[in-house]
Amino acid sequence: MITKKDLEHIAWLSRLELSEQDREKYTPRLNSVLDYFGELDTVDTESVEPTYHVLALSNVFRDDEINSPAKSLSQEEALSSAPKKQDGFFKAPRMM
Template identity: 90%
Template sequence: MITKKDLEHIAWLSRLELSEEDKEKYTPKLNSVLDYFGELDEVDTEGVEPTYHVLQLSNVFRDDEPGVPAVSLSQEEALANAPKKQDGFFKAPRMM
């Protein structure tokens, strides 16, 4: 059971500011969600295969076959809209 104090802590961790009205409104809603999870835990799932996807798909990728190579941009075309470039490369700010 989630108390109002628990909800305040969850909101603090989530960096959310909740009004007193929101706290009163969401505490019972969160408790009803947790109660529903409790009901789901009671369902007998013995012998039920795990479902990883709702559709029975095994591999949706196409075969990797050699073909016509993709058209690539030239270096000048690739750098045409770059805000900053240096020595034929994109120039980006230093990372720390």
């Protein structure tokens, strides 16, 4: 059961400001969500295989080709439209 104090803590962690009206409104709503999870805990899932994804997916890999038919850009072509470059590299502003 979530109390108003719990809700205030969750809001603080989420960096949300809740008014007293919001606290009154959302406390029962969150409790109803938790009650629903409690109902799900009672469902017998012993014979159900775990589902990690709803669609059957498999990785699609391509063969590595040394002499790929697609031509890469040369260093000069790649840098030709760069606003700033230095010593053959893209120059970007410092982050720190």
